[in-house]
Amino acid sequence: MVDLRKKLRSGMIAVTPAGSYLVLTDCETANYGSQDFCIVGPDGFMIGSNYDENLSTIRGICSIKALYKSTVNGLTYEMKYKDKDLIWTKDPKNLKELIISRRFSK
Incomplete structure (x- = not known):
């Protein structure tokens, strides 16, 4: 099985049930030390050490x-994304999403 945490890159947009976040890799945090990645939103952040290899948390x-791949513009901090910019999804809804997600997971 592939460890998806190692495939994350700064600038990706991570979508969770709680909202959308910007992925930052090689983070240094004040309270949690060095992290391989953090996902950052307008109201806070989550640290990579809370995630398993499938990008799930307790x-x-x-x-x-x-x-999703992000495009940097005036809306970057709103974490907006378009369906065409999908990189990976845990629950593909069609064949196209399944193919895209499998490529990322290799």
């Missing part, structure tokens, strides 16, 4: 359900 509300 508290499901923080589990990453999909990843």
Whole structure:
């Protein structure tokens, strides 16, 4: 099985049941030390050490359900994304999403 945590890159948009977050890799945090990644939103952040290799957490509300490529513009901090920018999804809804997600997971 592939460890999806190692495939994350800064700038990706991580979608969770709680909202959308910007992925930052190689984070240094004030209270949690060095982290391989953090996902950052307008109201806070979550640390990578809380995630398993499938991008899930004990508290499901923080589990990453999909990843999107971001385009940097004036709306970047709103974590907006388009379906065409899908990189990976935990629950593909069609063949296209399944193919995209499998490519990322290799």
